Amino acid sequence: DAGVIQSPRHEVTEMGQEVTLRCKPISGHDYLFWYRQTMMRGLELLIYFNNNVPIDDSGMPEDRFSAKMPNASFSTLKIQPSEPRDSAVYFCASRRSGWADTQYFGPGTRLTVL
């Protein structure tokens, strides 16, 4: 298996622009998670999906952030409009249903907002 796939790996954009991050989870995994990692705050859970349905989005910082999962093999995280404080590494992770099952993380997207 190729693991969790994220694109792009790096994104540099200007303040005010729309940014879309993409994720393909591991086949057969029915949970998908979006995280943000910064030096100051570490890893933070933004939102997670179960069977393509958003379950908990309490970690989404504000209305500028939105996430969708149109099918079992694809999810997007969108920031509109982007701000410099959104600069971070965004990780997507997926896992199976068992409580002890490990989350497998993608390589991350490093976002820089100028």
Place this chain on the structure above:
Amino acid sequence: KNQVEQSPQSLIILEGKNCTLQCNYTVSPFSNLRWYKQDTGRGPVSLTIMTFSENTKSNGRYTATLDADTKQSSLHITASQLSDSASYICVVTDDVSGGYNKLIFGAGTRLAVHP
């Protein structure tokens, strides 16, 4: 408030030496504790997972311990190698019935192994 605290924040050791990383948590109720290794520029990778009843778990040169009474865990690395240079993140899962068990992440310990 559920928290996970790790120490030290960073650590430098020489290749071949052993080291121990610490994790203290206040998460309650507790489900399990994991140690993740995160190489620079990559996503975290799970090393070990321990439940309430487990005291020790090994994965090669990595040995994790858990004391559920004092809410402390440690990760011991034996005979360190240059490839052990990474951030090590302690993650505790709560045990909330009827809902999603949330993962609470520590800030990580950044380990540098020098030749």
